[in-house]
Amino acid sequence: GQNIDQPTEMTATEGAIVQINCTYQTSGFNGLFWYQQHAGEAPTFLSYNVLDGLEEKGRFSSFLSRSKGYSYLLLKELQMKDSASYLCAVLAYSGAGSYQLTFGKGTKLSVIP
Amino acid sequence: DTEVTQTPKHLVMGMTNKKSLKCEQHMGHRAMYWYKQKAKKPPELMFVYSYEKLSINESVPSRFSPECPNSSLLNLHLHALQPEDSALYLCASSQASNPSNTEAFFGQGTRLTVV
Numbered sequence: 001g002q003n004i005d006q007p008t009e010m011t012a013t014e015g016a017i018v019q020i021n022c023t024y025q026t027s028g029f030n031g032l033f034w035y036q037q038h039a040g041e042a043p044t045f046l047s048y049n050v051l052d053g054l055e056e057k058g059r060f061s062s063f064l065s066r067s068k069g070y071s072y073l074l075l076k077e078l079q080m081k082d083s084a085s086y087l088c089a090v091l092a093y094s095g096a097g098s099y100q101l102t103f104g105k106g107t108k109l110s111v112i113p
Numbered sequence: 114d115t116e117v118t119q120t121p122k123h124l125v126m127g128m129t130n131k132k133s134l135k136c137e138q139h140m141g142h143r144a145m146y147w148y149k150q151k152a153k154k155p156p157e158l159m160f161v162y163s164y165e166k167l168s169i170n171e172s173v174p175s176r177f178s179p180e181c182p183n184s185s186l187l188n189l190h191l192h193a194l195q196p197e198d199s200a201l202y203l204c205a206s207s208q209a210s211n212p213s214n215t216e217a218f219f220g221q222g223t224r225l226t227v228v
Contacts, residue, residue, distance in 0.1 A: 042221045044219075087155055100169055
């Protein structure tokens with residue numbers, strides 16, 4: 001099975017930087033995703049890491065350490081529209097060409113003026 | 114085309130009805146997924162199809178029946194549902210055979226209400 005942990009809620013100020021952590025335990029690891037989800041909408045893909053290190057995409061960056069089972073999503077220059085749930089999801093190989101994507105419970109980020 | 118298209122967007126059905134949810138992608142992905150998401154909860158995996166074969170069935174009740182007619186289409190047949198089955202049903206797809214270049218794309222979901 002898989003175990004994915006991330007904080008339930010975070011609050012940050014507009015214009016600031018926030019880091020959302022995710023730890024995981026899994027077998028057959030094949031990558032870690034971060035998704036943004038606004039209430040009532042489908043998740044939107046933000047990033048995918050399969051190798052160690054930092055991936056930067058504009059205001060969003062994602063980091064992975066496979067040996068530590070650890071990832072973080074870094075959001076810079078926060079905007080009010082960044083208020084959403086951020087889901088960490090682990091892709092694992094389950095055999096016979098099959099992959100399974102398992103989500104953490106999500107971190108609800110509130111951006112305040 | 115990086116879209117996963119789900120129809121209908123909204124569905125209200127009675128407990129004795131039979132309905133189907135549809136999902137379509139044209140990205141050449143060979144893995145397709147059905148997720149169920151209740152309010153304020155993460156998506157929960159229901160089924161995974163890999164190369165048009167059901168590879169994972171997460172102990173979902175038989176009133177949910179998946180079907181993968183071809184590599185681009187995924188259906189979820191619904192019959193005799195219960196009010197607690199009301200949720201957002203999400204379809205996703207990913208490139209099963211090339212994990213080093215994998216992104217999982219989601220459809221916009223079908224908001225299902227069982228009355």
